[in-house]
Amino acid sequence: MTAGTRHSTRRALPVRLADALAAGMPGTRARIPAMAAAIVVILAATLVAGAAPARASEPALERPQAKALVVGSKRFTESYILGEIVRRTAESAGEAAVRHEPGLGNTGIVQAALRSGAIDVYVEYTGTLAREILRLPDPDDAAALAEALRREGLAVSRPLGFNNTYALAMPAAQAEQLKIARISDLAAHPKLRLGLTQEFLGRADGWPGLRTRYGLPFRTPRGMEHGLKFGAIAAGQLDVIDVYSTDAAIERHALRVLEDDRGWFPRYDAVLLHRVGLEQRLPRTYAALRVLEGRIDDPTMRSLNARAEVGGESFAAVAAGFVARLPLPAAGTPEAAAGGTQPPSRAVADAGQASGRRSLAGTLFDADFLRLTGEHLVLVFASLLASVVVGIPLGIWCAGSPRARRWVLAAVSLVQTIPSLALLAFLIALYARIGMLPALTALFLYGLLPIVRNTCAGLESIPPALRDAAVALGLSRSARLLRIELPLALGAILAGVQTSAVINVGTATIAAFIGAGGYGERIATGLALNDATVLLAGALPAAALALAVQGLFHALEQRLLPPPLRQRSGA
Amino acid sequence: MIEVRGLSRSFGGKVALAPLTARFGRGRVSVLLGPSGCGKSTLLRLLIGLVEPDAGSVEIDGIPLGPGTVMALRHRTGYVIQDGGLFPHLTARDNITLLARHLRWDELRIRRRLAAVTELARIDPRLLAQYPSTLSGGERQRIGIARALLPDPPLLLCDEPLSALDPITRDDLQRELKDLFGALGKTVLWVTHDLHEAAALGDDILLMRAGELVQRGSLSDLLDRPADPFVTRFVRAQHAVPAERSR
Numbered sequence: 001m002t003a004g005t006r007h008s009t010r011r012a013l014p015v016r017l018a019d020a021l022a023a024g025m026p027g028t029r030a031r032i033p034a035m036a037a038a039i040v041v042i043l044a045a046t047l048v049a050g051a052a053p054a055r056a057s058e059p060a061l062e063r064p065q066a067k068a069l070v071v072g073s074k075r076f077t078e079s080y081i082l083g084e085i086v087r088r089t090a091e092s093a094g095e096a097a098v099r100h101e102p103g104l105g106n107t108g109i110v111q112a113a114l115r116s117g118a119i120d121v122y123v124e125y126t127g128t129l130a131r132e133i134l135r136l137p138d139p140d141d142a143a144a145l146a147e148a149l150r151r152e153g154l155a156v157s158r159p160l161g162f163n164n165t166y167a168l169a170m171p172a173a174q175a176e177q178l179k180i181a182r183i184s185d186l187a188a189h190p191k192l193r194l195g196l197t198q199e200f201l202g203r204a205d206g207w208p209g210l211r212t213r214y215g216l217p218f219r220t221p222r223g224m225e226h227g228l229k230f231g232a233i234a235a236g237q238l239d240v241i242d243v244y245s246t247d248a249a250i251e252r253h254a255l256r257v258l259e260d261d262r263g264w265f266p267r268y269d270a271v272l273l274h275r276v277g278l279e280q281r282l283p284r285t286y287a288a289l290r291v292l293e294g295r296i297d298d299p300t301m302r303s304l305n306a307r308a309e310v311g312g313e314s315f316a317a318v319a320a321g322f323v324a325r326l327p328l329p330a331a332g333t334p335e336a337a338a339g340g341t342q343p344p345s346r347a348v349a350d351a352g353q354a355s356g357r358r359s360l361a362g363t364l365f366d367a368d369f370l371r372l373t374g375e376h377l378v379l380v381f382a383s384l385l386a387s388v389v390v391g392i393p394l395g396i397w398c399a400g401s402p403r404a405r406r407w408v409l410a411a412v413s414l415v416q417t418i419p420s421l422a423l424l425a426f427l428i429a430l431y432a433r434i435g436m437l438p439a440l441t442a443l444f445l446y447g448l449l450p451i452v453r454n455t456c457a458g459l460e461s462i463p464p465a466l467r468d469a470a471v472a473l474g475l476s477r478s479a480r481l482l483r484i485e486l487p488l489a490l491g492a493i494l495a496g497v498q499t500s501a502v503i504n505v506g507t508a509t510i511a512a513f514i515g516a517g518g519y520g521e522r523i524a525t526g527l528a529l530n531d532a533t534v535l536l537a538g539a540l541p542a543a544a545l546a547l548a549v550q551g552l553f554h555a556l557e558q559r560l561l562p563p564p565l566r567q568r569s570g571a
Numbered sequence: 572m573i574e575v576r577g578l579s580r581s582f583g584g585k586v587a588l589a590p591l592t593a594r595f596g597r598g599r600v601s602v603l604l605g606p607s608g609c610g611k612s613t614l615l616r617l618l619i620g621l622v623e624p625d626a627g628s629v630e631i632d633g634i635p636l637g638p639g640t641v642m643a644l645r646h647r648t649g650y651v652i653q654d655g656g657l658f659p660h661l662t663a664r665d666n667i668t669l670l671a672r673h674l675r676w677d678e679l680r681i682r683r684r685l686a687a688v689t690e691l692a693r694i695d696p697r698l699l700a701q702y703p704s705t706l707s708g709g710e711r712q713r714i715g716i717a718r719a720l721l722p723d724p725p726l727l728l729c730d731e732p733l734s735a736l737d738p739i740t741r742d743d744l745q746r747e748l749k750d751l752f753g754a755l756g757k758t759v760l761w762v763t764h765d766l767h768e769a770a771a772l773g774d775d776i777l778l779m780r781a782g783e784l785v786q787r788g789s790l791s792d793l794l795d796r797p798a799d800p801f802v803t804r805f806v807r808a809q810h811a812v813p814a815e816r817s818r
Contacts, residue, residue: 142695468616471619471621473645473651474642475669475670475673479673484658488660490660562661563702564660564702564704565660
């Protein structure tokens, strides 16, 4: 399962729930606040419990200090490259330890990271800022934009030079045949199949406004992950997709960019977005970054993108080549600067290596394989341990109290329906950090339901006569639980833990979107680069790990369960 | 000795046990007899603290049954139910010794006591390593009885312990248990719906109907001096011909 499809299925339930509410379904209305309250309580309790130790053991993800600068980037090629360019440019000032947290999910996640201080700067686009983040009436009014940002404690540089606007594109040959050159021409072809990114579909500056402006007849465009759309249009599965106007794939797949003849799309000038005060905190670094203003025009950006996506160069190499030609103040080599400069951000360096056009086996067992495996195992098993430690007592509580059962199960079920990226964005804002901690928390929350439900069901399935026999024998409450009830429910509990573990292996791939590593890094990179080899090099080990976890739990069952109980708990 | 005073219990408006006052003598076997739902099992469950009474009191060997004493009284009481009530995840041995291990008896004492009750319940020691699911119904019941006897309790509560067994096994066990209880001098309350079983076990029979005690006496009392037409009907329905009386 890819991140994209999981994302959309998770989204479906809340939407339906909201629809039901809007329709005034009797009974539902009153319960929602209580359920929400229960979830908040669970979230708060677990987060508080989990926060302290994780904070101490995660120096790499500490909040940026006075002399540190953390650069963020979103999850697509251009953003990765720009993140590396910004990192290298900032390093050249020799003032601060600079680090790059690459591929942070979508706009919501980088925004949460920036505002909370988990990152200091990233490249954003004026159109996204004006329409999506600030909801300004006139997206091309630069003064209004600066003023609105200032009120939120944010500031932008002058444009870097290129305008990466959204655009619609279709295969050039098909466009020629249908005589489509402008977006308004699409209105005459309602049978065309549209595939748009989820973000584009939902954004105010995306599909809803575009459709109204042009009176387009397409009711239900298909939601697609950005990197997957090009494969789909090349395979003839889609006719029209949204693109970024600097996408390298436009030329690679011979697409025609349709003219925005009614001027819907605002300018998407790339700018550096940071919190107010960066200039005072790191004046030399800030000055160095301003060198980037006006330096990257449309053709330059397209060619940088193409070098990564088509040429298979690493993001770091592409960025290094560009930065080397900038007229930066001579502060010695970047490595000599700041006394403690970090090596190139690992994910980007690794992703770059992996993106070369190489065999699957070579990509699979690349140098980063052990690190990714280690990270993935930590993600899966650390969160699973927390789910077990919290979930089993919750399940015991549920089995003992019908009231608790109703509310706790409702709460942990509802957690399941929160889209993973939404949950991650919320957790980043809550913790004011990205990386392992929010990822582990999300996995922990998603892991609760099978464990709580199976523990509760396992305990409830114990015949009343056996419970009575244990009471009548004169065993204390705790002895009954430990010697009789939990052992009898152990098969069901193990099955629940196994389900959680297997689901965790898959869900843990989203951790890469917030810089927590794991096999998801390859999946995210593969999607960003539209590179099936890299994608598979992430997806295959994740699948193998899921099978291994399944086998591990089978073995565990054989060891832990007394012989008479082994049959029941099967697979 | 068990003293029951005004003990009653209803479930959702339905009377399970109407206020009952009775006394059960030390070292005697008393049989609670009656059709299903007559309140005989409820009485046993009240005595072991599985059910709280609505009113009334219970005193066992001078100790009033209450929250502070119920645990100690349970350790002085053996409770035997249909099919033994064995825990399926424990071997026969672990079922028998569970309470002793919970009470942290020393190993030697557990081993001695296990040997004693295994012999009393006539259990083949080779069965001790088996799990309940691999034992026959009669074997399971013997294990259940051995488990109840382990702490050498002065009181035994038996809730239809033999009703899941085939007639031959059942007949053997009845005879054996009667002798065993007699030899050990246990106070026994035995619940059954079977007149033959009641007659085989003792001469103190309490016939119950719909939560009420109808008549208490020996089998011949029930046959010759029925307290009420229900007694006659109950006895006739079970073909309790006088000639069959085992006394």
